[in-house]
Amino acid sequence: MADSSCPQKDWYSILGARPTDDIQELKLKYQKLILMFHPDKQRPDVSEGEAEQHLQRFIDVDQAWKILSNEESRKEYNLQLRANELKQSWPVDAHITLNDMNWDCDSECYTYSCRCGGEFILEKDDLQEMETVVCCDSCSLSIEVKNVT
Numbered sequence: 001m002a003d004s005s006c007p008q009k010d011w012y013s014i015l016g017a018r019p020t021d022d023i024q025e026l027k028l029k030y031q032k033l034i035l036m037f038h039p040d041k042q043r044p045d046v047s048e049g050e051a052e053q054h055l056q057r058f059i060d061v062d063q064a065w066k067i068l069s070n071e072e073s074r075k076e077y078n079l080q081l082r083a084n085e086l087k088q089s090w091p092v093d094a095h096i097t098l099n100d101m102n103w104d105c106d107s108e109c110y111t112y113s114c115r116c117g118g119e120f121i122l123e124k125d126d127l128q129e130m131e132t133v134v135c136c137d138s139c140s141l142s143i144e145v146k147n148v149t
Helices: 011-015 023-037 048-069 071-089 124-128
Strands: 094-097 102-104 109-113 119-123 131-135 142-146
Touching: 011 023, 011 048, 023 048, 048 071, 109 142, 119 124, 119 131, 119 142, 124 131
Parallel strands: 094 142
Antiparallel strands: 102 109, 109 119, 131 142
């Protein structure tokens, strides 16, 4: 299930499905597509490039089915999709780098002053991603911090 850990492919669109489709709808779409792109079902006059595209579609359809037909992996994939949606649509008031923030030795975290008088606090453990959205501890403003190493 390693492929679902970072959803660069939209498994639902590969099957021509929606997240609200039930397992029976997914299965029907999977069966139709898997037959359409199965290597043994291709016409003999198909060009080599087209055959490779069909094989890749076959592999993608099969992988989409493996992820979406399993209740646990589907739930995990849906959560990742939702997290990506939230991350992309989060309103950001400023873009700064980690170098713009102040290191607090006592609490072992980075801080940055907000215009409201509050602070943006970035814990040491939150530095794993290259970009992190941090909310002010006093108001609704947020900043995006880039970890430039």
